[in-house]
Amino acid sequence: DGGITQSPKYLFRKEGQNVTLSCEQNLNHDAMYWYRQDPGQGLRLIYYSQIVNDFQKGDIAEGYSVSREKKESFPLTVTSAQKNPTAFYLCASTALADRTTEAFFGQGTRLTVV
Amino acid sequence: ELKVEQNPLFLSMQEGKNYTIYCNYSTTSDRLYWYRQDPGKSLESLFVLLSNGAVKQEGRLMASLDTKARLSTLHITAAVHDLSATYFCAVGGLENQGGKLIFGQGTELSVKP
Numbered sequence: 001d002g003g004i005t006q007s008p009k010y011l012f013r014k015e016g017q018n019v020t021l022s023c024e025q026n027l028n029h030d031a032m033y034w035y036r037q038d039p040g041q042g043l044r045l046i047y048y049s050q051i052v053n054d055f056q057k058g059d060i061a062e063g064y065s066v067s068r069e070k071k072e073s074f075p076l077t078v079t080s081a082q083k084n085p086t087a088f089y090l091c092a093s094t095a096l097a098d099r100t101t102e103a104f105f106g107q108g109t110r111l112t113v114v
Numbered sequence: 115e116l117k118v119e120q121n122p123l124f125l126s127m128q129e130g131k132n133y134t135i136y137c138n139y140s141t142t143s144d145r146l147y148w149y150r151q152d153p154g155k156s157l158e159s160l161f162v163l164l165s166n167g168a169v170k171q172e173g174r175l176m177a178s179l180d181t182k183a184r185l186s187t188l189h190i191t192a193a194v195h196d197l198s199a200t201y202f203c204a205v206g207g208l209e210n211q212g213g214k215l216i217f218g219q220g221t222e223l224s225v226k227p
Contacts, residue, residue, distance in 0.1 A: 030213075031213040031215075033215055035217070040222075041219070041220075042202065042217055042218060042219040042220045043157075043202065043217040043220075045214070045215070045216060045217075048213060048214060048215070050213045056214070058214075090156060090157065092157075092215070094213070094215070096213045099144055099145050099164050100162060100164065101162075102147050102159040102162045103147060103159075103204065103215055104159070105156045105157045106156065107155075107156050108155075108156045
């Protein structure tokens with residue numbers, strides 16, 4: 001079955017550590033996105049990518065980095081520069097050329113600083 | 115800059131009542147999505163609206179799109195407790211914007227007996 005997979009489901013980070021969240025899709029979608037959601041809040045865009053080897057900053061990119069070396073994969077690194085990383089992180093993908101296709105979401109990664 | 119605003123942000127309804135959630139957006143877009151999110155879960159797609167005047171219905175939910183007014187509505191008919199969730203609209207996906215997809219703040223719906 002096609003879908004979008006995020007891992008891990010739960011992640012604990014110590015102060016000063018970098019951590020990487022995985023996002024993989026087998027839907028052949030060209031666009032991929034990372035969002036951050038804080039409790040009781042909406043989704044804020046961190047980074048997005050339309051094609052391989054290209055990506056753009058969203059509204060809250062500081063303290064985060066991404067790569068898009070393969071169409072299927074869009075990992076997010078939360079760096080030590082991100083001072084308040086505890087949040088729910090959601091990855092999404094969509095087919096930009098097919099307007100009838102919605103954006104599909106992974107199950108999310110819940111990151112906690114310990 | 116693409117901005118998306120929903121209202122109301124919180125909605126407490128009695129079962130059996132009707133209500134509408136509004137989604138306004140700031141720039142032209144060729145697609146608008148509605149999603150549902152249950153507590154602690156990811157987002158589930160409800161509707162994709164692509165053209166002016168588009169209307170889609172699923173059960174007690176009906177979504178519509180007015181591209182001239184840059185407005186979409188999600189109408190709830192005869193609410194039931196199972197509809198309690200947070201509802202998001204999202205706009206974007208234009209290739210000339212790098213496919214940027216922006217969400218509204220969400221409307222937290224609580225349906226009470």
